[in-house]
Every structure is written in C-alpha cells, then in structure tokens.
Amino acid sequence: PAASPSDDALRARARAVIPGGLWGHLNAAKLPKGYPQYFTSAEGCRLRDADGREYIDFMCSWGPVVLGHRHPLVEAAARSQADQGDCMNGPAPVLVELAELLVDTIPHADWALLAKNGTDATTACVTIARAATGRRKVLVARGSYHGAVPWCSPSLAGVTAEDRAHLLTFDYNDAESLDVAADAAKGDLAAVIVTAFRHDFGRHQDLPTPEFARHLRALCDATGAALILDDVRAGFRIHLGGSWEPLGVRPDLSAFSKAIANGHPLAAVTGRDRFREAATQVYTTGSFWCGAVPMAAAVATIGELRRIDGPARMKAMGERLRAGLDALSRQYGLPVRQTGPAQMPLMIFEEDPDWAKGDAFCASALRHGAYFHPRHNMFLSCAHTEADIDRALEAAEAGFRAVQRG
Ligand code: PMP
Structure with missing residues (x-):
C-alpha cells in the first residue's frame, strides 16, 4: 500500500476543514500527548497508526470491535x-x-x-x-x-x-x-x-x-x-x-x-x-x-x-490483565484502583487528582505498544490472547516505571 501521510500532516490539513480537527470523543486532543489520531489498518487485537506504529488495542474502537478487528x-x-x-x-x-x-x-x-x-x-x-x-x-x-x-x-x-x-x-x-x-x-x-x-x-x-x-x-x-x-x-x-x-x-x-x-x-x-x-x-x-x-x-x-461464549472469554482475558496490573502496582509501590467488569476495565492511580500519573502511564505504555485509556473504561475483545495480555503487561511495566520516574 502507498505510504500514508503522517499523523501530523493529516492533523494540520484537518484543522483547516474540520471544526476542532475532529468532532466528539475520538478526538485525540483529549488523550495524553503522543496518542495518534489517524489509523491505517487493524487486525485482531492490533491496530496500526498512520505513522506505521502498531499497538495492542484496549479500546476496540471504543466498544464496537468485540470479536477482533476484521474478523x-x-x-x-x-x-x-x-x-x-x-x-x-x-x-x-x-x-x-x-x-x-x-x-x-x-x-x-x-x-x-x-x-x-x-x-x-x-x-x-x-x-x-x-x-x-x-x-x-x-x-x-x-x-x-x-x-x-x-x-x-x-x-x-x-x-x-x-x-x-x-x-x-x-x-x-x-x-x-x-x-x-x-x-x-x-x-x-x-x-x-x-x-x-x-x-x-x-x-x-x-x-x-x-x-x-x-x-x-x-x-x-x-x-x-x-x-x-x-x-x-x-x-x-x-x-x-x-x-x-x-x-x-x-x-x-x-x-x-x-x-x-x-x-x-x-x-x-x-x-x-x-x-x-x-x-x-x-x-x-x-x-x-x-x-x-x-x-x-x-x-x-x-x-x-x-x-x-464471547463474554466468558473476554472476562478471562480482562482478569488476566487486571491481575497483572495489580501485581505491577504492588511491585512498583504505586497504588491503583481497578473497577468495572473485567471485560470493560478501568485503572485509575490513587492520589492522582490532575491525572499526571495516569497520563504518564498511558503515554509510556503507548510508546511500548499498548493502547490504554487513562480515564475512560477500556474494552477487551475475543481476539485478545494470553500472549497478547502478557505482551501488553510488558508495556504496562514501562508505564509504571515512567510514573515512578515522575
Ligand atoms: N449510550 C451509551 C451508554 C454509550 O456509551 C454511547 C456511546 N458511547 C451511547 C449511548 C451513544 O451511542 P452512539 O455514539 O453510537 O450514538
């Protein structure tokens, strides 16, 4: 496929012809710095942005993708x-x-x-x-x-x-x-x-x-x-x-x-x-x-x-993610609270009134290949495997390290 224009170039063009760059909740301006706005392809639980970076996806298009992208x-x-x-x-x-x-x-x-x-x-x-x-x-x-x-x-x-x-x-x-x-x-x-x-x-x-x-x-x-x-x-x-x-x-x-x-x-x-x-x-x-x-x-x-039995599958993978995040939180001495059903998890750092920890965590995890959200519930899909969760937990560990560094 032809190379896509870069995320930056697309955003600059969009600002001229789309009010606010993008309507609604998918506007990346509402996410920590470094989150891409434009995506060029997706498969299973993986998502590729316009700059060619790949992520394990924990937003699943904010819910619609339940079996995995392009099932x-x-x-x-x-x-x-x-x-x-x-x-x-x-x-x-x-x-x-x-x-x-x-x-x-x-x-x-x-x-x-x-x-x-x-x-x-x-x-x-x-x-x-x-x-x-x-x-x-x-x-x-x-x-x-x-x-x-x-x-x-x-x-x-x-x-x-x-x-x-x-x-x-x-x-x-x-x-x-x-x-x-x-x-x-x-x-x-x-x-x-x-x-x-x-x-x-x-x-x-x-x-x-x-x-x-x-x-x-x-x-x-x-x-x-x-x-x-x-x-x-x-x-x-x-x-x-x-x-x-x-x-x-x-x-x-x-x-x-x-x-x-x-x-x-x-x-x-x-x-x-x-x-x-x-x-x-x-x-x-x-x-x-x-x-x-x-x-x-x-x-x-x-x-x-x-x-x-999609819900049971997503629940199991969500619980694996949750247990891994809890273990990392204890290992790094950074308390978090995880809430909601495991299929739609949310992790918020304790004592983080301005979201500085959550944003630093997510921005770093993103650089290491996991697309999390600091403030909105996330979504598992049936395409997430144990290996994907474990890989995402490695990215999460980078996130905890970033928070620790401040
Ligand atoms: N109700 C709930 C609980 C939702 O989460 C949403 C979408 N985020 C809506 C209604 C509206 O759905 P849509 O954006 O497809 O109009």
Whole structure:
C-alpha cells in the first residue's frame, strides 16, 4: 500500500476543514500527548497508526470491535451480503433473520427494531416509552451518558432548557434518590433510563447493586413507567441476553449498538410486548437503517459470540490483565484502583487528582505498544490472547516505571 501521510500532516490539513480537527470523543486532543489520531489498518487485537506504529488495542474502537478487528467470519458475511445488495428500497431477508436472532438471544425481547447509532436507540426507547404511557417525565442518572443529541448530550452548547424540560435526575445505585425523583414526576413518569453499570467518564466504575436494580424494577412495575436499559456500551460483552441478566432484573426496553455487528454500523431497540404497539406508532427511521451489510455482520457476530461464549472469554482475558496490573502496582509501590467488569476495565492511580500519573502511564505504555485509556473504561475483545495480555503487561511495566520516574 502507498505510504500514508503522517499523523501530523493529516492533523494540520484537518484543522483547516474540520471544526476542532475532529468532532466528539475520538478526538485525540483529549488523550495524553503522543496518542495518534489517524489509523491505517487493524487486525485482531492490533491496530496500526498512520505513522506505521502498531499497538495492542484496549479500546476496540471504543466498544464496537468485540470479536477482533476484521474478523474473518464477520467480514465474509458482510462481503457476501454486499455482493448482493446493501441499501435497497427495503430491507434484505437478513433483517428478519437478525430480529429473530435478537428475540431468541435476549430473554426480555419480544420484538426488535434496528437503527444505526446508540443515540438512535436510546432516543427511540424514550420516545416509545412516552408513546406507550402517554406521560412525559424521564429519570436519568446524573453523569450517565446516553448519546449526542439535545435531550442527553453532555455539552449544553446549543441545547435549550426546553430540550431537557421533562428530565429528572437521580444518583446511580441510590434507591432513595430514585424515589425522590419519581415522586417529583408525580403521575407523569414515562421511563427510567439506566446504563448497564456506572461507567461515567473520568471516575471509578460502579457495578449496579442487586438491591438498586430490584428497587428500580419494582418502581417501574408500581408506576407503569418503562425500565429502559441503555446497553449500548456494555451489550454483548457482559452477557449475551442483556447486561442485567446476571442480576435477574429484566428491562422493558433495551438499547444496543456498539458491539452488535463487530464494527459495522448498527443499533437495535428490543422490547416487551407491552411496548409493541407504541413501537409501531412512533416514527423512527433513517435513510440507512435498512442497510443489509451491517445486519449480515450482526448475524455473524452474535452467532460467533454465542458459539465461543464471547463474554466468558473476554472476562478471562480482562482478569488476566487486571491481575497483572495489580501485581505491577504492588511491585512498583504505586497504588491503583481497578473497577468495572473485567471485560470493560478501568485503572485509575490513587492520589492522582490532575491525572499526571495516569497520563504518564498511558503515554509510556503507548510508546511500548499498548493502547490504554487513562480515564475512560477500556474494552477487551475475543481476539485478545494470553500472549497478547502478557505482551501488553510488558508495556504496562514501562508505564509504571515512567510514573515512578515522575
Ligand atoms: N449510550 C451509551 C451508554 C454509550 O456509551 C454511547 C456511546 N458511547 C451511547 C449511548 C451513544 O451511542 P452512539 O455514539 O453510537 O450514538
């Protein structure tokens, strides 16, 4: 392949024609110095940047890549569908196959509808809940991320008070604050939306307590509000039946995206029969939402995740990484806290208020070939092997040494 322009050259050109160089969370300006912005290729758990450097990838495209980059089975399914047609006047037969597969895989799901992005799915869940209940108020946990449109965007630029008029907030895992917010909604409570666990940017992660999850289910049952599980980030990594299956608490509506098609653009809303009629009535669509290639990729992805028990595999590799990082932390006398499910780990240094340690750790590990993130949960894929984890731990050791040097 022809040599790529350098990362620096691409960034300089981008600054002239792309606001801020790049929109959103993938902007490398938000990462420690040395992180590349542009990538030219990826395979398995490895990623190559525009300057030709290779990394073991612990972000997996921020979630979508769950089986590994360019997984052969998924890409074969996508190519085979692409050879027949992608964006046509209606869906390809694979839509029905995929909807059946989702209903078969996810216990709460009596139906599924598809979209492109996670935001499409969370927004559709809220709209369906309002249509079904005829109510307006939606409870959202403070700091939780649900997407990039005015009702939920973390930036208030361009957002009006009216866009948020019917949102009320509570604290994740805090049943009492949930009850206070529900009381404030009075008889107008349409839905409560929660992420699968607390994975807010820039803080330790918290798993949902079973008491909180059960309390939320009981609240929704008592009030008729919809329990919406935003499984966009965690879906297909924790449990293939939905991330709250291990808790024994089932949502009424779920939003999926990210890992559903191993990097192909697709999102899904799944729901219970009670919401089927509302899901029929709301207007939710997009020019590319019936594209067949991502659906074929999703059928292959979910099938393979089921066959190999993807979540168990990622958990095992995540635990190996976590144990190795803990051992290094003790060896170097640099305490860290590791939180969240092993498949989506986060490591934050103790006593690091300005992120100096985390940034130094990540910048050095990056130079030694491991792409970690200091503040956002990371992602394992099924392509990570024990040898990859051990190799990444060597890069992590360089990171701990850099922190020690100050
Ligand atoms: N919900 C959660 C929990 C997410 O992590 C994300 C994406 N980071 C979204 C919703 C929005 O998904 P998308 O960026 O695909 O619109």
